[in-house]
Amino acid sequence: MALPMHLHAREEKEEKGPRPHSDRLWYRQPAQEWVEALPVGNGRIGAMVFGGIGTERLQLNEDTLWSGGPYDPVNPRANAALPEVRRLIEAGDYAAAQELANAELIATPASQMAYQTMGDLMLTIGSGETDDAQDYERDLNLDSAIASTRFTVGGVHYTRQIIASPHHQVLAIHITADQPTALNLKAALLTPHKASWRVENGEIHLIGHNGDGPDTPGALRFSTRVAAIPEGGALAVRDNALVLEGASSVTLFIAMATSYRRFDDPEGDPKAVTARQIHNARNISFAEMAQRTAYEHRRLYRRVSLDLGTDAAASLPTDERLRRNESSPSASLAALYFQYGRYLLIASSRPGSQPANLQGIWNESVNPPWGSKYTININTEMNYWPAEITGLGECVAPLVEMVRDLAVTGTRTARSMYGARGWVAHHNTDLWRATAPIDGAQWGLWPMGGAWLCTHLWDHYDYHRDAAFLKDIYPLLRGSALFFLDTLQRDSTSGTLVTNPSISPENCHHGEIAVCAGPAMDRQILRDLFDQTSRAAELLNVDADLAAQWRAARSQLAPDQIGQAGQLQEWLEDWDLTAPEPHHRHVSHLYGLYPSHQISLDSTPELAQAARTSLIMRGDESTGWATAWRANLWARLREGDHAHAILHYLLGRERTYPNMFDAHPPFQIDGNFGGTAAIAEMLMQNHGDTIRLLPALPSAWPEGAIKGLRARGRCKVDIAWKNGALVNATILSDVPGHKTIQWGSGERVIELVAGRPTIVTGPDFS
DSSP: OOOOOOOOHHHHHTOOOOOOOEEEEEEEEEEESSSSSSEESSEEEEEEOOOSSSSSEEEETTTTOBSSSOOOOOOTHHHHHHEEEEEEEEEEHHHHHOOOOOHHSSSSSSSSOOOOOOOOEEEEEEEEETTTEEEEEEEETTTEEEEEEEEETTTEEEEEEEOOOOOOOOOEEEEEEETTTTTTHHHHHSSSEEEEEEETTTEEEEEOOOOOOOTTTTOOOEEEEEEEEEEEEEEETTTEOOOOOOOOSEEEEEEEEESSSBTBOOOEEEHHHHHOOOOOOOSSSSHHHHHHHHHHHHHTTOOOOEOOOOOOGOOOOOOHHHHHHSSSSHHHHHHHHHHHHHHHHHOOOOTSSOOOOOOOOOOOOOOOGGGGGGEETHHHHHHTTTTTTTTTGEEEGHHHHHHHHHHHHHHHHIIIIIIOHHHOSSSSTTOOOSSSOSSSHHHOOOTTTHHHHHHHHHHHHHHHHHHHHHHHHHHHHHHHHHHHHHEEEOOOOOOEESSSSSSHHHHHHHHOOOBBOOHHHHHHHHHHHHHHHHHHHHTTTHHHHHHHHHHHHHHBBBOOBBBBBBBOOOSSSSSSGSSTTTTOOOOOOGTTTSSSSSSOTTOOOHHHHHHHHHHHHHOOSSSSHHHHHHHHHHHHTOOHHHHHHHHHTTTTTBBBOOTTTTBBSBBBBHHHHHHHHHHHHHHHHETEEEEETTTTOOOTTOSSSEEEEEEEEEEEEEEEEETTTEEEEEEEESSSSEEEEEEETTTEEEEEEETTTTEGGGGGGE
């Protein structure tokens, strides 16, 4: 399915010319650890580049190499036990309800499949010696998507460049020596999987099988091929390795594929896929492939630029900049972090690929932390927070396709587990689109994962206003909303509609007890789901009766409540002060403030103040992604210096690795994406037809400019400021309409003419 392009054709013409760029990560030494290596990717395949001298390691990933195979994990006893679990929760016997839920409702198996590494390409250069290396430098150019390594050994200068081609679907490595016949190289493939090596047409061909999952045998076959195109020298294959002697340069192509075709079909032909990819790659030079890769990357990457000024540390290697930033916050480093997040999303989520998982696309393990799955009670959603506002709408396409799959498997879960119409997904899913609750009731008994994902589908429509896209995704919204019409329960005390059973992710209210009815986050997500689905039905002129039912159900959800400490209550009951983790990483009950717009300083000031109190109670410092969420929340409250202080902590050594990957710890990519979203949120906020300029500009960024941000309704926004005040903003749309522009305490309504920029200045709000 193609996502709408709208402004993009015009932008490609505008962005073709070269422009100066400092958007790069660079270092004076090779990576010693995985979190020092540099990532390249084309959405489907990726590599971590270590930049070694005598020995180079490229850790390889293909986004469909997961453990296990198709499976249906719904517990066959769940439907019969569900009424009793609900009764126990209604009676306030939460411990008994959780015990019964663990025994009867949790999936079989109780855990899901894991994203797995393909293995490593190991390169030995010359004798493998590194002692006399000089003039060493490695970098990742975020603008051209090229990772490079340069050094001199024995008087010979070597250059190595690595790209992930989105068009040819291969990794390409170009290695040169500045003296003829000086390049000697050995290339070998390693894998932790059951595999065999073959030599075919001068290529290494690795054929293997994925690992088994919990109670689920591996069903995937994979193929990895490496081919070499040398200039000069002699190429041979010895001991399942490519050996090159006496060359001046060589280009290596790496193709990877699995037999995965769909969540219920692992019967593809990966050998045919990789053979075709290598054949096509052989017909193009590295220079041409790199040029095309850069063009395709820049078509997305260059839509947004951010200038927060420069500073003395900007010329230093990235690891040194990160160290200095701890004592002296660098605005230019924040700008680099913003663009790095955009780079990572482009590299790990493109049309035709899988969505970005907990580690994007980069993972060196067969059993990574949390399976490197799709955790859909925050982490997957956070991955896509920066997509629309920073001009990367196409990167949402894999998420849309995953929701389409989940609606199929989730229909089965809704029917078998709940006896309900529509579809449901709980707090985690995987390549096989499992939708039943896993990991135990304390973590998994949360039926809102699919509903939250649906809000991203609506957001994509709202930014692009494409009626064909809305018609296409409406059945997904409709199915999710139908599920809750059938499963919401009437609370006997308040008379409101509540989810039962549920939890507030991943928090407990008494000891280790998490199960409850109607937590705040559920109600807030349902308000968005019912509102957006009924609006979609109205726009499409369908399902008038259902839309009325969704609006009625929305009106019967319990309102957000303020507790005894002035905090926004996380649960229906005022349990926040006695909850066992007062600084819990999740701030689920603040969904209504961000990413939703239900709570705001303007429309619900008392609830906004209660949310602020909750934030203070939780504290600013948490795990990587949780810290990033807090930065977004403080930005939504328009407290720029507070948001900046949290961002500064996020960029510290406790939360950012030397390669600028987020440290949960360990690595989770959602913190990177959440940090990028927070910077955008500090500079512009938009909801409906209102655009707020510089809502949370920190004093640390007194002067700057951002170009290309997106606002809802197909708008492009450029902003410049000086001395902390707006200089001007340019708003451009390809459709006519009106927008309310806010800055400070001022407001101005503008009429947009399609294709004609409208400029507002600081004095316009005086």
